[in-house]
Amino acid sequence: MLHGGIHEREALPPTDKGKKGKSADIMSSLEARLQRVEHAMADNQDKVEDIDQHIDGLEGGHEELHGEIQGVMSRNPAYADRGCLMAGGWPTKAYLSLTCAYSFKML
Secondary structure, three states, X not given: OEEOOEEOOOOOOOOOHHHHXXXXXXXXXXXXXXXXXXXXXXXXHXXXXXXXXXXXXXXXXXXXXXXXXXXXXXXXXXXXXXXXXOOOOOOOOHHHHHHHHHHHHHO
């Protein structure tokens, strides 16, 4: 029978007690390892769930941050006077953003 990559012989008895003791030690060692792996996987699952919750919180808060940045940029003459804000209030092209940042440094 195949069990977790280990072949077991059920029909043949062990030849001496020393081998039986070694087999029991190996099995108990493998069982202990399996328990450690299961425990580590459960810990990792908890960590992944926590990370997912944090990501959900960050995704929900980016609209608020976007509004705050838009407000600050609209009040800043360096951005407002140079036409860095598009009709929607947020630069839609990367080159516009870079142009605005460069012209802001020139002040």
